[in-house]
Amino acid sequence: MGSERAIRILVADDEPLYLRTTGALLRKEGFECVCVANGELALSELNAQPFDLILSDLNMPGNFQLELLKQGRESWPRVPLIVITGVPSLPTAIESLRLGIADYLLKPVKYGDLLASIRRVLATSAHGRSDLADQAEMHPDDQEDASGPNVFHDVIGESPCMLEIFDVVSRVARTNASVLITGESGTGKEVLARSLHAASRRASHRLQIIDCTAIPETLFESVLFGHRKGSFTGAVNDQNGLLGMSDQGTVFFDEIGELPTELQAKLLRVIQEQTYTPVGMQVPIQIDTRFVCATNRDLEMEVNARRFRRDLFYRLAVVHIELPPLRERQGDVRLLADHFLKLLRPAGSKITGFTEAVLESFERYSWPGNIRELRNVVERGLVLTRGEQIDVADLPHSFQKSVSIEHAIAGDSGRGELGQVEPEQATLHAVMEGAEMRYLRMLLEEQQGNVSQAAVQAGMSRQGLHKLLKKHGINAAEFRK
Ligand SMILES: Nc1ncnc2c1ncn2[C@@H]1O[C@H](COP(=O)(O)OP(=O)(O)OP(=O)(O)O)[C@@H](O)[C@H]1O
Structure with a gap:
């Protein structure tokens, strides 16, 4: 770090044994170390x-009320702070991250992990302490976004829930904390992960996207860790893995809920130790990578059902961001529709916008395929429109039907329109399930049983659509002609 004195670390912990051993370890590594047993002494x-x-x-x-964290960040904002806890809790994790901590580790921490974290934080916090102020000024999050307050690195939104998410992401982005993003299909989990990377200090390095459902289980290790020539039949050359290519960058595991148990254990090791061992090698390789994951499953439920490892869940969900479905983002539908119109409109197009009737139907609709579905509807509207404004008649047929079914269900045309649901069974859930089933049948009818095309039209992943079909016992083959 180019300084005349040794790097000085303050260690605050009320466990005497931990304090003694950590102090001894850090001194052995050449750091100057002051150890104290409580928050007041630390201050x-x-x-x-x-x-x-x-x-x-x-x-x-x-520090029971996070006093050390709060005052430390306020009075010495440029001194990076690593938090270590034996009692992980989401509220304190989020609060710590809001305060701008550099890393968040769970006890028991292996010394290797602790040292790796310290070195990483020191390296990013300074390349010299004097540069810290410049870095803070130069940080992308501190720059006013030229596109206005309703855009965060390509993520559009102005509903209160999205503004809150922008705030959390902008703070979390600066740390190395693992982030879990959950939400229905098409809510923008991947786009949010990209924004997190873009807002982080890792932005100039690689963002590696790994779709857990796309890699066959038997190849997972080799694809992720790489392999040495001759380590298995077919390994004719040395091959670098995706993790090795992501050093200093971010790895985004999409559909993490689908990862088989055996691979969950391997991933846990990588995240904990920040090392991986290529197939056919003995010596682990150190990496410095940030992990972001996404799933549309309820991962806590998967943990309780023992399908997902609890320890991995805690590692991944140091910060958990739940993206709300589009129907719950008040005001965002019009904003997004307008965004997609401008984005997808061909150069020289005379189309200027939507009729009020379209915008109203957009606001009324429940968007089961969320933002992806909205994008598809706008895209198709742009193709079909002859006038200057996209009108209801220009929207895809299936969309128009879904809107009118939901409209009817919402009671605008009386109870008789509830269709397959008997009045005495007409709980909101039953009605919505009925509408969902009719929508799926209509979709398959229109696409003649082609699930891939139907998924595109609905703005859902193929896998997501299959799940829904299974839930309603609908066989796509019946719709093939
Ligand atoms: N807030 C947003 N602003 C602008 N575009 C968005 C936003 N959210 C999503 N999109 C767009 O919607 C589409 C779907 O987004 P994305 O792939 O990130 O969703 P997802 O939640 O990861 O879906 P899945 O679970 O099916 O993988 C993409 O075209 C993306 O660019």
């Missing part, structure tokens, strides 16, 4: 001398 040490890094327990006297 008085910070007042007395400069530090380059703070390593702090969450649950200790003088």
